[in-house]
Amino acid sequence: MEITAKKGIKFIISELKPRGELFTPFNIITIPIIALGLIIVAYRFVNGLGSVTNQSQIFAWGLWKGFNVVTGVAFAAGAYIVTFMVYVLRIKKYHSIVKATVLNGFLSYVFYAGALILDLGRPWNIINPIIGNSFGFNSVLFLVAWHFMLYIIAQFVEFSPTIAEWLERKKAKKFLQSLTLGAVVFGITLSLLHQSGLGALFMMAKSKIHPLWYSEFLPILFLASSVPAGLSMVILEGTISRRVFKDLYPKHSSKHLYEEIVFGLAKGAALSLFIYYFFKAIIFIHGRHWSHITDMWGVWYFIEVFGFVLLPCIMYANGYKNRSIGLIRLASLITIVGIMLNRLNISVISFYWNNPNHYYPSWQEYIVALMVISIQIWVFRWVVTRMPVFKESHH
C-alpha cells in the first residue's frame, strides 16, 4: 500500500514537471498574465470587488460574468453536440474528435464556474444553495448553477476512460466506459437547459436591455446560437491543436478523414446559423423593432446580425459546397466573434444603454478574464501531452 502511495506521489510530481520548451511565445505571453491575474485576484479578496473592477451599483455584472461565464459556456457547447452525434446518433465519423471536445468542454465549465466564484461577493456562502439549506427554486441562477455542477460531473465521467487508459487501468476503463452513454444523455439534457437558462437569466432585466436585444425568446436564441458557437469552437480548436500538437496525433491519422469531419461540422454550422438567423429575423419583425433601428444601436445590431450571423452562415455553406477548408476556418472565427458580440451586447454593452453612465471593464478585469482562459489552455495542454486524447482508442 505504502509503496503504491509513494509511487503515486512520485508519478504525480514527475507529471507536474513541464515537458517541452519553456520559452515558447505562448508561455511568454501567458505567464505574466497569469501571475498578474493571481495578484489581482488576491487583492480583490482583501479589498473588495470595487478595488479592481469597474462594476457598480447599476452595472452589477461586468466582464467576468458577461464574458467568462455567459460567453464561455456557449463555446463549450461543442461537447454536447459532438457527444450527441457520436453516442446517440452513432455517427462514427466524429469519433476521433470526441475526446478532445469533451475535455475542452469539461475544462471550460470548470474554469467558468471558477470565474463565477471569483465574482461572488460572499463566496463562502456558495455552500447554501449546494447543501440545500437554502434552495431558491424560483431562481434561474439557481438552476444554472446546479446544472453547471452536474454537467461538470457528467463530463468528467465522459472523459474518465481516457484518464484510466493513461493510468493503464484496463478494468477501470471498461467500467467507466459503461457509464458513458448515461452521462452523455444526462449531459445533453443539462446542456439544453442551462444553455437556454443563460438567456433566461436576463429575462428580468427587461427594462435594462436594449429592446433590439431583449426578447422573451432569449432562452431559445441562446440555445439556438450555442450550436454554431460550439461547432465553430470545435473547428477552431481542431485547427490549432493539429498544428500545435502535431506530434501527438497518430502517424497514420489521415488528413482526408479529418477534413471530412470539418466539412460535416461546417454543414451543421451553416444550418444552425441559418436557423438562428431565422429566429432573430422573426423576433425582429414580430417585435416591430423598426423604430429602434434609426440610431447607432440599430447599426450595431445590423452589424451583428448580418456581419456575424448571416455572413459566416453563407461562408460555411460555400466552404462546404466548394470544399474549402480555409473559408470554413475563417467562418468559424467570425462566428466566434459574433457570438461573443451577441452575449456581450446583452449582458454588458447594451445594458442600460439609456443611462448616462456606462460600464467599461477595468484593465484588471481584462487581465483576470485572460488569466482564466490562459490557465485553461495550460491545463488543456498538460492533459493532451500526457493522456491519449488525440489517439483513437480501440476497445
Add this chain to the structure above:
Amino acid sequence: MNRRKFFKLAGISAAGLTEKLITSADAAGIPSTKQFIGVLNDTTKCIGCRNCEKACSEVNGMQVPDIENDNALEKERVTDEKQLSVVNKYKTDKGTVYIKRQCMHCWQPACAAACLTNALHKTEEGPIIWRSDKCMGCRYCMVSCPFDIPKFEYQSWNPRILKCDMCWKRIQQGAIPACVEACPSEALMFGLKKDLMEIARTRIYKHPKDYVSHVYGEYEVGGASWLYLSSVPFEQLGFRTDLGNTPYPEYTKEFLYAVPAIILILPPLLYGLHHITEPEDSEKK
C-alpha cells in the same frame, strides 16, 4: 380585520384590485394568511425636510446626513450602500414636489425571485428582507430589480446587500418604520396595504384637483407595498412608468416551468434515438 370586512373592502375597491392581488400572491406561493402591510407616501404633504432620511440612517447604523446644511436636495440622488432612503426635489408646474425613494417592497419581488439562496426573502407581512448568512453576493438581485434598489458594498471583503427592509425588526417589535415615525407632516402613513389603498382612493376621489388619478405602486410590476400619491404625473418625478404591470417573476416562470418537463422527456427520447441508430450487426461486438 375579519374575513367579511375584508371581502366587503374587496368589493368596494375598483377594478377588482384585491382579487387580482390575492391571485398573484397565490401565484408567488406566499401564504395569504396575513395581510400585507405598506406605507402610503402622499407627496402633496411632503415638505422636503428629510427627517425620514435622518431617521433611516440612524436606525440602520449608517452615517447620518446633515440635513440642515448639506444641500443634498440640489442634485437628484439615488439610494446607495450608505443611505437606503433619499428625498429628491422636482420643480413642476404645480410647484416643488419632494419624492422619497426607497425599496418598493414589491408584491412579487424580482429580487427575491432572482436570489438563488433565498437570502432576499419576502416575509408573510410583505417587507422584503436580506439575510446575511445566506447571501453569496452574486448580485443577480441587482440585475433583476426594476428599480435598482439592492446595493452592494463593493469596497468590502465581506460585502453586504443593502436595501430598505421597512424596518422589519421594529415592525416585529410592534413599532412602525422609523421614517414614518419621523415624518412631521403626515406625508408617510403606515398600515395594511388595502386600508392604505382605500385612503389613497378616497383622497383622489375627494380632491380630484390635487391629485393625478394614479396610485404609483398599486399595479406597477404587479403591485408594491409602497404607494405614492402625487399632484403631477409620475414620469415628471423620476418614476419609471414604462415597467408594465406584469409581476417580474412571471418573465422567468415559463422557462422554469418547462424545466421539469424537459428533464422527463428528453432522456428517454435520447435513449430511444440511441436504439434506433443501432447497427444491425451490433451483436458481434
